[in-house]
Amino acid sequence: MITTVTTVTTLANAAMAYNFGILATLFLIALLIAKELSGASVSSAGSSDDIDFASSLDRMLNVAIIPLLIVFAVIVVDKVMSVLH
Secondary structure, X not given: XXXXXXXXXXXXXXXXXXXXXXXHHHHHHHHHHHHHHHHHHHHHOOOHHHHHHHHHHHHHHHHHHHHHXXXXXXXXXXXXXXHHO
């Protein structure tokens, strides 16, 4: 009985971690697209207010992008290690 519950719990946790990994990767892609678009609007903006908003948005997106890049690197290393074993 305990073995069955432990196995089911382990499988559920593995599936949940896999889903979180997919969500984190998709969110990272969306943030990188937003950062690229805000960086492009800085170079094409006409007024100084547009430049200030776009450049500050570009910097603020780094707050979320950098930790997600670390998570993505951990996911990649985990997948490579699981393939090698």
